[in-house]
Amino acid sequence: ESKQHLNNGHIVTMRDVKQLSIVKRNTVVSVGLRENNVVISFSAKALQDGKLGDTIMIQKNNLQRLKVVVIGKNRVEIR
Numbered sequence: 001e002s003k004q005h006l007n008n009g010h011i012v013t014m015r016d017v018k019q020l021s022i023v024k025r026n027t028v029v030s031v032g033l034r035e036n037n038v039v040i041s042f043s044a045k046a047l048q049d050g051k052l053g054d055t056i057m058i059q060k061n062n063l064q065r066l067k068v069v070v071i072g073k074n075r076v077e078i079r
Contacts, residue, residue, distance in 0.1 A: 022073045023050040029058060031068060033078045046076075 001020045006012065023029055023046050033040045042060070050056040050070040058076060059065050068076040 019051045021049040021051055023048075023054075023056065023070050023076065025049050027074060029074045029076050031058060031066075031076050031078065032071075050076075 001018050003016055003018050006016060010016075025046055025048055027046050028043050029046050031042050031044050044058040044060045044066075046056060046058055047065070048056040052070055052072075054070045055067055056070060056076070057065055058068050066078060069079050071077045
């Protein structure tokens, strides 16, 4: 993902790009919790953008907020 607008003919360097966010703020994400062969999953709203491995905040339907880790496209996990 580009940090700024790139003009035609501009040589792209590592300073011009950043890692793509795979969870966007205010989108619905799938939340998973795995413990002792039991899997619980539910949906929640992401309160922050997140890249793979980032810890972000989500909000459940009952307005409870949790910290979760991004594991995939619109997928997070409670650890």
